[in-house]
Amino acid sequence: MKEIGARHFEERLARGAEQAREAGLDGLLISPGPDLAYFADYLPPSTERITLLVVPARGEPAMLVPVLEHDSAAATRAAGSIQLLDWSDGQDEYEPAAALVKPDGRYAVSDNTWALHLLALQERLPGTRFEPVTRVLPMLRAVKTPDEIDRLAAAGAAADAAFEDVLRLPFAGRTEAAIAAELDRLLREHGHSQVDFTIVASGPNGANPHHDAGSRLIEEGDTVVLDFGGIMDGYGSDTTRTVHVGEPSDAEREVFDVVQHAQQAAFEAVAVGVPCQEIDRVARNVIAEAGYGEFFIHRVGHGIGMTTHEPPYLVAGEERAIEAGMCFSIEPGIYLPGRFGVRIEDIVVAAEDGAHRLNNSSRELHLVQ
Template identity: 65%
Template structure:
């Protein structure tokens, strides 16, 4: 309970600095973060945590869902305000927010709830949580980092198993299905994605695995992750079916060097965009800049994509406890792609990898 109360206190301080009166937190990762409560189903019934400086936190919840809410770890730190079918839940909510107040609203909020609140309390103004409080969940507590490390280790174990299967002659879907099974075997409760991009399909960073049969001589991009004990994994390794050509090895070596250089640039006080710049400059200097077509990284926690984003223009500085991917890539249309991705956490002195499988070009059968 102490941790949840501390998170609420810290969030209200950030809101004050941003010129906000508070936060309106709807079902999704933000609500889990502040209360541990995740409704079994996100429905049309209003559920919202109201955080206002100087007032007790209130969770507006349908009365039929109150028992589930009361069982959540952090709900003891808030006051429940329930409502019954036939009541006006927006009148309840309107009574908890300040007239003419300005609030950060969860990005996952339903538009119907926001519009109904504006009818009940027209002077209230809402803004996107991510746009106004982008670092809300970015700095992880020690327990969160260790959960992310455990998720990363489970993904690593799945990788070590998948490279032992035969690739040549199997479809991308066949390999991806096996990879998803392995993630669950090693403790993932949810598999969010398994990208298997073979040969020319690897030049599409978000290729959806299909029926292409993997062949001898293919470069294969494996990008996979999900949730373990509520926290995300996300890693990418690129393997090759049989020995690579000199050109393929050259591209791989450039990506590997860029990924290592970006990791070595991680330290407290460095701007997020600097990590992107370091990797991008190395790839550009090698002559492949136009083929690196995405940001170098994204935050991870209760979801697999969240702030901070390591991209040009992001001037937030790195803080110990931030966790994010570092995943440079080179994508040659019609030929192949290469990407290497680790989750990294910022320490007091630099960066710590949470994925620890070999970074070399693994040869598979």
């Protein structure tokens, strides 16, 4: 896969400045995390030592780093587009940080900025207004380039391959944690550098969408929800499939069929210009009409990119229109307390001709041993 070069980071910085201007901001303040990796090709540890990229709406970007991390910051592909400044232990690091910010400006701050750093800047810049970037610029990273979509597709294909492999393993008599460990291993074998989650929710545990895989022994007759993903080549995967140990009951098949229908209907509803909330509504209506509306207890989807959860969110109240290049999950579910749960999830990309799935493993109810 083609490497993201210096020019791409220069373009991202210019796009970030443009979006800041359009939002009436004086700039972006970006701390260690996915936003810093996206704009500066830099992912240092987030610590009590401040690292801060300032992308002004007008002017040249600058990044302040601890002097002990100067060489690492200077070695990034984006270094030629950013003025690099440093500070030393024993120095008041917030003085040079504040000097990069307008004393009466308005800035979007990356969501994962430590309160320690933001409060220190607020103390030194009482006339400056700071707002979370997700609230004022939620689409900052939402529309993906073709290269980003290729990376998401590769991560999705690797997750699909891990699922196909795990289907060949025995489930009955093994703990949820054991199957979760197998998924972790398989994701890494298929190219993931980081595994973010491996949800294995069997039997009644399947009614908890975010169940932590534990010591419960998976039994014959269990429905098992498998939700797993991580990072590969800098971009995320996230998929959910539901399997059954042995033959399912009529009730289990009925619930599965409803979720499968809801997921397909939501996928077919994706189109450029359609409000994000409409995709949630379509899936929710299918489930409600089948009599299970109260058991669909979360939004239908979330964006994905350098992190597995990011804007856009497909949820009631989100009136923002879908744009070509947006990538997000479609993952309706039904959760019956004390009994079982079912969820099916794919990552899809919106395009001018509709939607394309980035997960292509079978969405049927797989029977495992």
